[in-house]
Amino acid sequence: MRLKAEIWYRLTFSQLGCLFSLLGSEFINFISTMLTCRMLRKARGTGLLEKVSYGELLDDLSSAWRMVDSPEVPATDDGFWVHTLSYVFDELEALGLSKPIPKPAPKKRGRPRKNPVEDKPKRPRGLVPYSTWFWKYACPSFET
Secondary structure, three states: OHHHHHHHHHHHHHHHHHHHHHHHHHHHHHHHHHHHHHHHHHHHHHOHHHOOOHHHHHHHHHOOEEOOOOOOOOEOOOOOEEOOOHHHHHHHHHHOOOEOOOOOOOOOOOOOOOOOOOOOOOOOOOOOOOOHHHHHHHOOOOOO
């Protein structure tokens, strides 16, 4: 009788432990499925899955490391990233995980226009702008 009780006790508690292990495993599988679906939806919404596969995207994101004493809000140019490649920054910015570098305003094309100088009055058309010495010495017959 005692042997039956001991066998029953061991089977009950070993199965109970197995049941808790099974429930924990299923819970972890549920959470990982939910996270994967959310990550796929976000990547599909940004258009990253058209460029790279989901596995390549996860590999790229796993290569992005940040220092421990870095600011809470990550930015691409804050200098706290460790050996991160430029295309990984593009993926992080597309997913909203890093603030992008502000781009300068686009410049106007071509040469800038010349600003006319309005200091002196314009001469009337048809008059030659020679000074009086020219008429005095070059054309002595001309009287001023």
